Amino acid sequence: MEIEDRLPGMIESFLFIVGDEGLTVKQLISLTECKESEVAEAIDVLRISYEQRKASGITLKQFGGALRLVTKTEFAEDIKRLLENPSPKSMTQASLEVLAIIAYRQPVTRVEIDDLRGVKSEGPVNTLIAKGLIMEKGRSEGSGRAILYGTTDLFLDRFGLESLDGLPPLSQEEEGETIETDLFMTQFQEAFAIENDGGGNLS
Template sequence: MEKEDRLPGMIESFLFIVGDEGLTIKQLTTLTECEESEVALAIDWLRGNYEKRNESGIELKVFGGAYRLVTKAEFAEDIKRLLENPAPKSMTQASLEVLAIIAYRQPVTRVEIDDLRGVKSEGPVSTLIAKGLIMEKGRSEGSGRAILYGTTDLFLDRFGLESLDGLPPLSQEEEGEPIETDLFMTKFQEAFAIENDGGGNIS
């Protein structure tokens, strides 16, 4: 595909990624490595294409010299419903297990999480970091200086906790003995009414 054929798609991709900030024609010229006149033509083509597609909910607008992809005004009420009733964010059972362990044992290393679960936890840990529910809390003192993980303020917000003291406590007997992953999950589910169905929903 020739560069000029790819240009509208490139611009559309850039505008989608930057979101509300938008991009000026000068910035788009730099990013696409094309002449300003070529970028202007591609923008006009994109704008016209959105306008003639009645089924599209997106249009291309310019605000203060910056081009942005925005939703069409006719869908304002539909968008309002979404914002007022956000869809629950789903997490796998594995991610919930890891989150429960971290919540109770933090700061904790991934090796310690793996040992408790009996399986590798790299994927769930990455997912929880991406969701903003856990973060790095420093390094362990042992060999290799492993990363320590703990929960974030977003975790407290999502689960309606003022602090970690709001987690249901483990009994003294449970705290003094090797703890199974099921115990963490049981306490977690009791606290937040999370269904143990292979996935969990967080509002």
């Protein structure tokens, strides 16, 4: 398959991976190693394709110079119901994983969370924001100025902490760069088993 035929799909894949942080045209040119005119044409192909596909819930938009895959406005009320009415009993395993990572690694970008989990975390991040357990804590210094996430005062209240210093310390192995998500989870769940087992509602 020629690069021209693959380019729209390549760009779509890149935008899907980076999520709400998006990519600029300049970054896409560098990543695809294609000319600006070729990238611009591929972006138009994607945009037209999304708009013409009525069954698609996403489209391509540009915000602050960055291209992002976003949900279509006609589904705004449906998405609002999802975010306002998460699981009534407890958080999902994915949300708890993301919360544990943010609690120990904050401030942290979503891409860093994705790298630790090995899967995209946009859904759990949005759910935790809706629950009031995490919030934006500024922007990173690197390229793209990615959003940094951290826990809120509500998080401290729900887990009975006076401050983040009350989080159980991680072992030296857990603090290393090769840390696995299940190490976060084990520490997090063991530390707060009483709160979760004792009727604490995190929904």
